[in-house]
Amino acid sequence: MAPSAETEYGDNVEVPDNKSRVTVVGSGNWGSVAAKLIASNTLKLSSFHDEVRMWVFEEVLPSGEKLSEVINQTNENVKYLPGIKLGRNVVAVPDLEHAVRDANMLVFVTPHQFMEGICSRLVGKIREDAEAISLIKGMEVKMEGPCMISTLITEQLGINCCVLMGANIANEIAVEKFSEATVGYRENKEIAEKWVRLFSTAYFMVSACQDVEGVELCGTLKNVVAIAAGFVDGLEMGNNTKARQLFLDTTMLSTFNFCLHLTVYMITFFESCGVADLITTCLGGRNRKCADAFARNGGKRSFDELESEMLQGQKLQGVSTAKEVYEVLRHRGWLELFPLFTTVHEICIGRLPPTAIVEYSQS
Numbered sequence: 001m002a003p004s005a006e007t008e009y010g011d012n013v014e015v016p017d018n019k020s021r022v023t024v025v026g027s028g029n030w031g032s033v034a035a036k037l038i039a040s041n042t043l044k045l046s047s048f049h050d051e052v053r054m055w056v057f058e059e060v061l062p063s064g065e066k067l068s069e070v071i072n073q074t075n076e077n078v079k080y081l082p083g084i085k086l087g088r089n090v091v092a093v094p095d096l097e098h099a100v101r102d103a104n105m106l107v108f109v110t111p112h113q114f115m116e117g118i119c120s121r122l123v124g125k126i127r128e129d130a131e132a133i134s135l136i137k138g139m140e141v142k143m144e145g146p147c148m149i150s151t152l153i154t155e156q157l158g159i160n161c162c163v164l165m166g167a168n169i170a171n172e173i174a175v176e177k178f179s180e181a182t183v184g185y186r187e188n189k190e191i192a193e194k195w196v197r198l199f200s201t202a203y204f205m206v207s208a209c210q211d212v213e214g215v216e217l218c219g220t221l222k223n224v225v226a227i228a229a230g231f232v233d234g235l236e237m238g239n240n241t242k243a244r245q246l247f248l249d250t251t252m253l254s255t256f257n258f259c260l261h262l263t264v265y266m267i268t269f270f271e272s273c274g275v276a277d278l279i280t281t282c283l284g285g286r287n288r289k290c291a292d293a294f295a296r297n298g299g300k301r302s303f304d305e306l307e308s309e310m311l312q313g314q315k316l317q318g319v320s321t322a323k324e325v326y327e328v329l330r331h332r333g334w335l336e337l338f339p340l341f342t343t344v345h346e347i348c349i350g351r352l353p354p355t356a357i358v359e360y361s362q363s
């Protein structure tokens with residue numbers, strides 16, 4: 001779909017367009033930071049168009065204004081990333097189809113529970129030569145088993161999909177504190193390197209790793225571990241217990257990955273998407289924070305309630321991921337092999353008290 005231009009005779013001719021166009025699908029806390037990172041680079045890299053479109057799930061603010069209009073007027077996502085300028089070349093677009101129409105590089109970054117619906121709306125609406133990357137930490141569970149979000153994108157939209165995960169608390173990257181990230185790719189290293197160039201800045205160091213499943217599973221499962229860490233904090237069990245829990249859980253992560261029979265490499269755990277993300281999430285993430293509050297309230301206030309009170313529209317991924325992991329384990333008859341994951345889910349749904357998070361490992 002090359003753009004056309006009018007000649008002096010009034011004919012429309014196709015103008016070869018070798019520059020890539022980027023659209024960010026999602027505009028939450030991390031989505032907005034991703035748009036900021038990318039927009040700072042498209043201005044510098046001649047192989048990209050300057051403009052970065054960002055799809056906004058439209059909502060009306062308490063002021064009565066539409067979020068997308070306010071973003072375009074102020075250059076700030078006043079709801080999900082207040083106080084941070086995104087870059088003038090970020091354009092908020094509330095119409096999903098319009099947002100992706102011309103893009104050949106699609107960055108998916110929404111809470112994982114919305115992706116199935118978003119993908120079905122995009123079928124037949126994107127460029128055939130589009131490449132995708134998912135920054136989404138989460139999975140879907142189908143009858144046949146777990147389905148990672150990158151696989152959902154590839155299967156529904158028929159396009160290649162890399163992933164980018166890492167120790168990346170969005171608010172820290174927004175104010176340009178140094179961090180690292182990992183791009184997971186399948187075969188095409190050139191595409192992975194293009195994504196690396198698009199995201200890398202002096203304060204955001206990105207490297208590529210040929211292990212999509214490993215990178216994505218690390219990013220996804222650590223959210224369940226973060227819930228466990230939050231329970232331990234909320235119960236005031238101390239750092240020794242938390243460290244023990246984390247160690248136990250890291251081992252569990254590897255085991256879980258291994259058992260899924262995916263091509264997951266041990267080396268991936270030493271990238272930013274592995275142990276580093278596990279640590280940062282268990283120290284400063286939203287999943288940890290809400291699980292801490294849940295345990296302090298003795299499990300009497302639901303995660304939904306705490307999420308809406310504490311996160312102002314941002315979404316937790318760990319609670320639903322715990323449920324999805326539980327479904328996979330139950331389907332395969334592995335519940336007893338993974339007591340940590342099982343226990344986290346059972347605490348989240350109120351079947352067990354928060355104290356069960358340490359009791360299971362003492363028995």
Ligand SMILES: NC(=O)c1ccc[n+]([C@@H]2O[C@H](COP(=O)([O-])OP(=O)(O)OC[C@H]3O[C@@H](n4cnc5c(N)ncnc54)[C@H](O)[C@@H]3O)[C@@H](O)[C@H]2O)c1
Binds near residue numbers: 030109135137
């Ligand atoms: N925030 C972080 O620090 C961070 C860092 C790394 C990875 N991630 C991952 O990135 C993904 C997106 O996280 P985020 O922080 O950008 O989002 P978020 O938690 O800020 O979620 C809010 C977003 O969800 C959108 N939304 C609400 N209802 C919707 C609907 N029905 N359909 C579509 N969208 C809807 C909102 O408009 C908003 O853009 C998650 O998988 C998360 O785990 C987040």
Ligand SMILES: O=P(O)(O)OC[C@H](O)CO
Binds near residue numbers: 168226284285288
């Ligand atoms: O705030 P959380 O718990 O969603 O975690 C954020 C990031 O995934 C940390 O890398």
